[in-house]
Amino acid sequence: MKITSILATPNEIIFSFDFVSSPVTIREYQPLVHAECALLSEHEVKGNENTAVIPRFMGKHDRLYSRFEVYAGNDRIPGTQFVTDFDPSIPENKSDYPVLSTKKTLHGTEEDIVALGIKQQPININLPNLMTTVKTDTTLDFEHDGKTYYFIKEAVEKVDMQMAKSKKLGLVVTMILLNSPRLFGSTGEKALLDKCLHPGFDFESPDAFISAFNMRTHDGMGYYRAFVEFLCDRYTKLDSEMGCVAGAIISNEVNSQYVWGNAGEMDVNDYVAEYNEAMRQAWLAGQKHSKSFRVYVSLDQYWHKTAHNVRFPKRYYSGRDIIDELSRLQGEKGEFPWCIAYHPYPEDLRWPDFWHDRAPDFTFSTPKITFKNMEVLEAYLSQPRMLYRNAPRRIIFSEQGFNSHSGALQSLTEKMAEAGYVLAYLKAKNMKTVDMFMHHAYTDNPHEFGLNLGIRRFNPNAPHHAGEKKPIWYAVYDMDTERESERIQKARAFIGEELFDYLLNPPIEYGDRDMSKDNEFG
Numbered sequence: 126m127k128i129t130s131i132l133a134t135p136n137e138i139i140f141s142f143d144f145v146s147s148p149v150t151i152r153e154y155q156p157l158v159h160a161e162c163a164l165l166s167e168h169e170v171k172g173n174e175n176t177a178v179i180p181r182f183m184g185k186h187d188r189l190y191s192r193f194e195v196y197a198g199n200d201r202i203p204g205t206q207f208v209t210d211f212d213p214s215i216p217e218n219k220s221d222y223p224v225l226s227t228k229k230t231l232h233g234t235e236e237d238i239v240a241l242g243i244k245q246q247p248i249n250i251n252l253p254n255l256m257t258t259v260k261t262d263t264t265l266d267f268e269h270d271g272k273t274y275y276f277i278k279e280a281v282e283k284v285d286m287q288m289a290k291s292k293k294l295g296l297v298v299t300m301i302l303l304n305s306p307r308l309f310g311s312t313g314e315k316a317l318l319d320k321c322l323h324p325g326f327d328f329e330s331p332d333a334f335i336s337a338f339n340m341r342t343h344d345g346m347g348y349y350r351a352f353v354e355f356l357c358d359r360y361t362k363l364d365s366e367m368g369c370v371a372g373a374i375i376s377n378e379v380n381s382q383y384v385w386g387n388a389g390e391m392d393v394n395d396y397v398a399e400y401n402e403a404m405r406q407a408w409l410a411g412q413k414h415s416k417s418f419r420v421y422v423s424l425d426q427y428w429h430k431t432a433h434n435v436r437f438p439k440r441y442y443s444g445r446d447i448i449d450e451l452s453r454l455q456g457e458k459g460e461f462p463w464c465i466a467y468h469p470y471p472e473d474l475r476w477p478d479f480w481h482d483r484a485p486d487f488t489f490s491t492p493k494i495t496f497k498n499m500e501v502l503e504a505y506l507s508q509p510r511m512l513y514r515n516a517p518r519r520i521i522f523s524e525q526g527f528n529s530h531s532g533a534l535q536s537l538t539e540k541m542a543e544a545g546y547v548l549a550y551l552k553a554k555n556m557k558t559v560d561m562f563m564h565h566a567y568t569d570n571p572h573e574f575g576l577n578l579g580i581r582r583f584n585p586n587a588p589h590h591a592g593e594k595k596p597i598w599y600a601v602y603d604m605d606t607e608r609e610s611e612r613i614q615k616a617r618a619f620i621g622e623e624l625f626d627y628l629l630n631p632p633i634e635y636g637d638r639d640m641s642k643d644n645e646f647g
Contacts, residue, residue, distance in 0.1 A: 128204025133189050134212040138181050145172035149195050156192040158340045158399045185271035205459030211412050218361045218415040223297050227605040230563035234589050238294050241601050246296045251309035252352045255280045258316045269351040285367050292368030300373040305335045320344040325389025337388035340399040354410040361415040372419030374466045375404050380424050380447050381433040383440035390439035397450040408461050421466035431492040462513045466523040469499045477527035477542040490637035496549040503556050504633045521561035526578035543596035547616035550604050
C-alpha cells in the first residue's frame with residue numbers, strides 16, 4: 126500500500142491509496158521540523174474504494190496544515206504526509222495565473238511605470254513590521270486555526286496603499302515575505318521576536334539582516350502561518366480595491382542564509398528541511414484562497430560547489446544543493462509546486478559586462494548562474510526528477526541589475542549596462558518557463574554596498590529621489606515595443622555580433638562538466 130495523494134475538500138480530508146486494506150489508523154501531527162511534534166488526533170477509518178476520509182475541521186482547528194501518518198495495523202503506510210490537492214470549490218479566487226504581454230518588472234514612479242510598460246512588481250512585507258502580540262485600539266484582529274492574532278493597523282494600511290497603487294496601474298504583485306528583526310520597518314517588539322524569529326538566529330552577527338521563519342515551535346509556526354494567511358485572505362480577492370497578489374517569495378537568497386535567512390549554523394539539508402516546510406505552509410495558505418497562488422525559493426548566483434563564503438559551509442550553500450534537497454523531499458513528504466526566484470547578477474556585481482564573466486559555463490556543474498548562462502537553470506529544472514506532475518517548475522528572475530561606476534568609467538559602464546539589459550532580457554524572453562525579469566533598483570542607492578544599480582541617478586531633492594535617466598532607462602523603454610529591433614542592433618554592435626548571437630542561444634550541456642583531466646600533467 127502507498128498513499129498517493131491527500132485531498133482537502135470544504136469539510137473533509139481524503140486520503141487516496143494505490144490500494145487499501147481496511148481499516149487504517151490515521152494520526153495527525155503538528156507539522157514542526159526538528160522538534161517534537163504533538164499528536165493532535167487519531168482516527169480509525171474504514172477504507173472505501175481505495176480512499177479513507179476524516180473530517181477537515183475539529184472545532185476551529187483546520188487539518189489542512191497538519192502532517193499525517195497512516196498505519197495498517199502496526200505498519201506505517203509510505204507516501205505523502207501532507208495535503209497535496211484542493212477541491213476546486215475551496216479557493217474563492219479561481220482564476221489562472223496571469224499571462225502578461227511583457228516580462229519587464231520594476232519599481233518606480235507612476236509616470237515611469239506607465240511609460241516603461243511595466244506589468245509586474247514585487248513588494249517586501251516583513252512579519253515584525255505587521256504583527257504584534259498585544260491587542261490595542263490600533264490593531265486588527267485575525268483568527269487563524271482557533272487563535273486570534275493581532276496586526277498593526279497603520280502598517281497594514283501602508284501595504285494596502287501599495288497594493289491599491291499596483292491595482293490602479295494594472296500590476297501583478299508577487300510578495301516577498303521577510304522576517305527581519307532590525308530592518309524593513311520592524312517594530313523590534315521583543316515578545317513578538319521571541320516567538321517568530323528562528324531559535325538559532327545569530328543576533329551577534331552584524332550581517333544577519335533577516336531571520337529564517339521559525340518552523341521549530343508551535344508559536345513560531347502559528348505566527349508565520351497567520352502572517353501568510355492574513356495576506357492571502359486580504360490580497361487575493363479579484364474584486365478588491367487593493368489588488369490581487371499572484372504568489373510569494375519565501376525569504377531572500379536562502380543559499381546565503383547567514384545574511385538573508387539566518388538560522389545559525391546548520392547543515393544544508395537540515396536548513397532545507399525547515400525552509401521546505403515554510404514554503405509548503407505558505408502554499409497551503411495561498412491555495413486556500415487562490416487557485417493559482419505560487420510560492421518561490423529564493424536563490425543567488427552561487428550554483429554548484431561554490432558559495433558566498435566557502436569557508437563557512439554551515440552558513441552558505443550552493444543553490445543546486447538547495448534545489449536537489451527540495452526535490453528529494455517531494456518524494457519523502459509529498460509534492461507541491463514550488464517555483465524558483467533566481468538572482469542572476471553578473472559574476473562581479475560591480476561590472477555590468479556579464480558577457481565577459483569567466484566562472485559561468487553551460488553545464489549543470491557551472492559554479493555560478495549569471496545572465497551569461499541563465500538558460501542552465503531552466504535546463505536543470507527540465508530533468509524528470511525536477512518536474513511537478515510532468516510539468517517544469519516556473520522561474521522568475523526576481524532581483525538583478527547592472528551596476529555603473531562614477532568618475533572616469535561612468536560613461537563606459539553605463540553603456541555596458543544599457544547593452545547588457547537588452548541581451549539579458551532577450552535571453553529571459555526566449556526561455557519557456559520564465560515569467561518575470563525584475564530590474565532590482567529604480568534609482569541608484571547611495572547605501573547599497575557602493576553600487577549604482579538604478580535606471581535613474583539618485584537625486585536627494587527629487588520626488589522618490591528619481592534623478593536623471595541613465596542610458597539603461599531607454600533600453601527598458603524600448604524592449605517589447607516597435608523600437609525593440611533597433612535597440613537590439615545597437616546592443617549587438619556594442620557587445621559584438623558573434624558573441625551576442627552565441628549568448629542569445631547558447632549550447633547547453635545537459636549534465637556535469639567532465640573534470641577527469643583537469644589535474645593531468647606530463
